[in-house]
Amino acid sequence: MTQTQTETVPEVVRPGRTRWGMFTAILAVPTLGVAALIALLVAWLFTDDSVDTGVRKISCAEAFAYGGAKPPTGARDLSCVLEAAQNPRYEARFLLRQTEVSAWVAASYPDGPGLRNVQCGGDTEIYACMNRGAVAGQSASVQLEVTYDGPNWSVVRFVAFTE
Structure with a gap:
């Protein structure tokens, strides 16, 4: 092969x-x-x-002036805010001696109404309140709610708003 x-x-x-x-x-x-x-x-x-809630701190003189009142003398822990919405809403919270609350309301609103202790809403903590509609020369309505804060002091919530 x-x-x-x-x-x-x-x-x-x-x-x-x-x-x-x-x-x-x-x-x-x-x-x-x-x-x-x-x-x-x-x-x-x-x-x-951050979310803008429309609530900002303001001077308390401005808040009380909007509701036709003056800041109470002797108030403690005074804080005021403005809720900026379609209509402004001013709110102030402060501590005031229980004996001075009625005198401050009477001095601020001599034409009435005064504080009442009935029909103050469903909150049982509120012992006095006031609702005042807009009066001639003022555009704001005012609501006051007063609650106890110990034996001598009251927490006052002042709200002035346009209806």
Whole structure:
């Protein structure tokens, strides 16, 4: 038997596919997710998410003047706010000696009405109240609620508003 010589044909070498494409695709999804979370965090940090309730502190002289009264002398813990809505609503809270509450109301509103201790709403804590509608020369109505704060002091809530 005779051997025949065979010619070897060189094989065409094509560049092979690497797995880098698959690796990149697998890493792209979590990377984009992390980038989106970072973008949301940055947006959250730099946006003003405070809610304007329309309530701001004001001078108590302004609040009482709107309701046609003067701030009581001897009041403690006086705080006043304005609710800015369609119609302004002024509110003042303060402590006043129980013996001085009626005198302050009478001096502020000599034409009445005075404090009453019946029909003061459903709150059993309120021992005296007053509702005064707008009087000539004034545009505001006034509500007062007086509650006990110990044996000598009362908490007074003064609200002046336009109806």
